[in-house]
Amino acid sequence: MRVSVYLAVPLMLLLAVLETAVLSRLPLFNQTPQLPFLVALSWGLLRDLKEGVIWAFVGGILLDLFSVTPLGLTPLAWMVAIAISILIIRPLTSSRVILPTLVAALATILYLGLGMLLLRLFGYQVTSLVTAVLLPMAVLHALLILPIYWLMYLADRRLSPRRVQV
Amino acid sequence: MNMNDAPQRIRWGIVAFLIGLAILLSILDSTGRLEGALNFVRDPLAAILSWTTARTDGLLDALSGPRDLQEARLEIERLQARIDALERENEELREIQGEAQILLDLFNRARQSPELTRVTATVIGQNTTPGIRSIIIDKGQLDGVMVGMPVEAARGLVGRVFRATANSAQVILITDSSSAIPARLGTSRAAGILRGGGLGGSMVLEWLDLQYQLEVGEVVATSGLGGDFPQNIPIGRVTQVDRREAELFQRAIVQPAVDFDSLEIVFVITSFQRLDISVFSDVP
Structure with a gap:
């Protein structure tokens, strides 16, 4: 657990810079996927809900440093969305394709909805966000999480190889 | 969720602590109390961002001209080593031309309102x-x-x-x-x-x-x-x-x-x- 937390800071810093400097210029279907969010979500599914929440906190804070939104608002929305979606979907299926896809879609909807609510609470005017972004982002994240989940699965296997009884 | 279990309690304690910390940070930042500390962090991050953006722009500019790249490949077949140098020079000039056009537009804009x-x-x-x-x-x-x-x-x-x-x-x-x-x-x-x-x-x-x-x-x-x-x-x-x-x-x-x-x-x-x-x- 400790190694994974130390890993979160440099990895999320790299992803936040990539998100802001590179991905923002290469939108997919007019949407920019939130890479740090998907990585934190995958890690939470693979390891433990707590670790996913810690990664979401680190990633969200770093992303907020490049944003005009108040620091802490993005990690707050990410943490709540990741925790709720994993808690709801995990008991329903254990499939390595269906589980991340459903969790990503639900977490994205929760994160965007909560994010917008929080932005409004902090005095930001966000009007057409729900209708314009929610569904395409949920679909995009549900598709993109599969390769990310697979990569994180390989990373997880390297960090903590499974014990096999012979 | 068995909250009587000690590891479970610790787990939910950490989650609750991080959520509370995020709320606290949001309030402090929106009231401007983190300005000094955050500016201290944002400056080096902006330098990293600047470096990454410059590399990304270069790459995107190179990828945006596939036809020229194809022409360049044909030339490579005919002229081999020499064309490598010409291609590099061409890309550099193209980038400079793009920047020059942007600067010319900005100069013209500045000339329209010199009082600013x-x-x-x-x-x-x-x-x-x-x-x-x-x-x-x-x-x-x-x-x-x-x-x-x-x-x-x-x-x-x-x-x-x-x-x-x-x-x-x-x-x-x-x-x-x-x-x-x-x-x-x-x-x-x-x-x-x-x-x-x-x-x-x-x-x-x-x-x-x-x-x-x-x-x-x-x-x-x-x-x-x-x-x-x-x-x-x-x-x-x-x-x-x-x-x-x-x-x-x-x-x-x-x-x-x-x-x-x-x-x-x-x-x-x-x-x-x-x-x-x-x-x-x-x-x-």
Whole structure:
């Protein structure tokens, strides 16, 4: 657990810079996927809900440093969305394709909805966000999480190889 | 979830602590109490961002010309080693030409209004948070950039400085939902408030008096009222007029003149002649 937390800071810093400097210029279907969010979500599914929440906190804070939104608002929305979606979907299926896809879609909807609510609470005017972004982002994240989940699965296997009884 | 289990309690304790910490940070930051500490962190991050953006731009420029790359490959077959050098030179010249065109546009813009003092800045990042439209530039307080200063590009108004650190600044775009700018139409001379539309990319000019006959295609520019922006900075063109006789005011949909997705270099207007309205605020 400790190694994974130390890993979160440099990895999320790299992803936040990539998100802001590179991905923002290469939108997919007019949407920019939130890479740090998907990585934190995958890690939470693979390891433990707590670790996913810690990664979401680190990633969200770093992303907020490049944003005009108040620091802490993005990690707050990410943490709540990741925790709720994993808690709801995990008991329903254990499939390595269906589980991340459903969790990503639900977490994205929760994160965007909560994010917008929080932005409004902090005095930001966000009007057409729900209708314009929610569904395409949920679909995009549900598709993109599969390769990310697979990569994180390989990373997880390297960090903590499974014990096999012979 | 068995909360009597000690590891479970610790787990949920950490989750609750992080959520509480995020709420606390949001409140402290929105009240401006983290400004100094965050600026200390943001400056080195802006340097990293600047470096990454420069590499990304180079790569994207190279990828944007596939036809030339194909031609170059054919030449490579014929001329082998020599063409490598020519291709490199060609790409460099193309990039320089692109930059020169941007600078020429900016120079022409600056020449149109020499009374404004400007600082040239490079765009080093864009906010990807859905619903928020902002960019990060590589000039900050040390270059004279302060919060509230207007920002323009060669084709027109971009936004205003929302937050400034020593060496970088965040600019909230005119298309952001929170943006409200006093604006005037070029032909009909009707004045109103231009609001950002958020995600759609277009803006809405509101509170226009029904006595004005608005036309599609009219140029929209800053009116200078309120003193936050200089007068006559182009903003965009009217694409649709929403006029209902039963209402007191009409409104117009405005398409911005600036392509915010391809912004590379901008001007921060550091000083301009504000409209003096202080005489009207004196209580007799």
